[in-house]
Amino acid sequence: EAQVTQNPRYLITVTGKKLTVTCSQNMNHEYMSWYRQDPGLGLRQIYYSMNVEVTDKGDVPEGYKVSRKEKRNFPLILESPSPNQTSLYFCASSLFGGPYNSPLHFGNGTRLTVT
Amino acid sequence: SQQGEEDPQALSIQEGENATMNCSYKTSINNLQWYRQNSGRGLVHLILIRSNEREKHSGRLRVTLDTSKKSSSLLITASRAADTASYFCATDAGAGNNRKLIWGLGTSLAVNP
Numbered sequence: 395e396a397q398v399t400q401n402p403r404y405l406i407t408v409t410g411k412k413l414t415v416t417c418s419q420n421m422n423h424e425y426m427s428w429y430r431q432d433p434g435l436g437l438r439q440i441y442y443s444m445n446v447e448v449t450d451k452g453d454v455p456e457g458y459k460v461s462r463k464e465k466r467n468f469p470l471i472l473e474s475p476s477p478n479q480t481s482l483y484f485c486a487s488s489l490f491g492g493p494y495n496s497p498l499h500f501g502n503g504t505r506l507t508v509t
Numbered sequence: 510s511q512q513g514e515e516d517p518q519a520l521s522i523q524e525g526e527n528a529t530m531n532c533s534y535k536t537s538i539n540n541l542q543w544y545r546q547n548s549g550r551g552l553v554h555l556i557l558i559r560s561n562e563r564e565k566h567s568g569r570l571r572v573t574l575d576t577s578k579k580s581s582s583l584l585i586t587a588s589r590a591a592d593t594a595s596y597f598c599a600t601d602a603g604a605g606n607n608r609k610l611i612w613g614l615g616t617s618l619a620v621n622p
Contacts, residue, residue: 398551437552437597437612484551493610494539494601500551 396421400485400501407475408509415470415504417485423499424490426468427452428460430481431503437484443468444492475508482506514613515598521619528585530616532598533578539601539608541581543572546595546615555583555596588620 398419407413419426427442429452439452443462457479459471468487472479483504489496516531532541540559544552556572558565558581565572571584585592595615603609 434614436614439610482549486551492608493599494608495557497542497554497557498544498552500553502551503549505549 396499398485398487398499398501400483400504402504403502404505406507406509409476410474413472413475413506415472415483415485415506417468417470417501418466419468419485419487419499420466421487421489421499422465423487424465425488425492426462427486427493427498428458428468428470429484429486430454431484432481440470440483442492472506475506477508480506480508515596515616517616518614519617519619521621522588524588524590524620524622526588526620528588528592528618528620530583530596530618532581532583532600532613534581534598534600534602534611535579536602537576537579539604541574541601542599542610543570543581543583544597544599546597548594552597585618588618590620590622592618593620594618 401416424445428440429437431437438454440458441460443449446465449460485501486498488498514533522528542557543555546552556567558572558574569586574581595617597615598613600611
């Protein structure tokens with residue numbers, strides 16, 4: 395089944411403890427992206443990757459890192475999480491050329507709580 | 510207000526009725542997409558309509574685009590309880606390095622059995 399898989403689904407952690415949220419897609423998509431979704435603020439893009447070894451900042455990249463060593467994986471790293479990073483995170487992918495002409499496929503989300 | 514602003518914020522209807530939600534935007538666009546999000550889940554793509562198109566259909570969904578009014582509408586006909594979800598428009602605007610997909614805040618639709 396074609397899908398975007400994120401893990402974990404729920405994560406509770408403490409301030410400053412490094413964490414990684416994994417994202418993997420099995421559709422051979424070139425484009426991958428991370429979003430966070432917060433009430434009243436909607437979906438905001440954190441980082442995106444047009445292809446392997448190519449990553450760019452989105453609208454809210456501060457406090458996050460990403461890497462794209464393989465086409466299928468796009469992990470999101472929080473080196474020193476803070477409470478303001480408590481949010482619902484989504485990984486998404488699309489075939490090529492960004493999310494403009496081909497639809498985004500979303501994972502089921504990771505709900506992160508930082509205390 | 511921001512690009513891709515949905516209206517209404519919330520809508521409650523009875524099963525079998527039609528649901529209409531609107532999206533307004535400020536700048537000219539390349540295309541506009543609609544997505545659905547069930548509670549706490551990932552978004553699912555519904556329809557993409559290009560700036561030179563006026564109407565598209567997909568099953569019970571009908572999307573219109575009026576570029577002169579900078580607005581789009583999503584109509585769900587003969588609604589079902591399973592249509593209960595949030596609906597988002599995303600506008601593709603700009604070009605080259607300035608091209609962005611901008612998300613609205615969504616319309617929350619409740620379809621009552």
